[in-house]
Amino acid sequence: MEKNECIRCSVSQCLHNIASEGYCSLGSISVGTHEADPTVPECTDCNSFVRKDGCCQ
Ligand code: SF4
Structure with missing residues (x-):
């Protein structure tokens, strides 16, 4: 995986x-x-998120 310096x-x-670097590895995200009616950053979502196996349990 290579970091995309445009997407922290x-x-x-x-x-x-x-x-380890705090970046996304995708070329683009959705x-x-x-x-x-979104008003704050918390109202938005990365729709390119894919859960990593073995985490979040
Ligand atoms: S949540 Fe979105 S921006 Fe963050 S690493 Fe995953 S796909 Fe990339």
């Missing part, structure tokens, strides 16, 4: 995350929202 990310539970 701290979600170490994601398969695409390079936790971002969306789970809110009808």
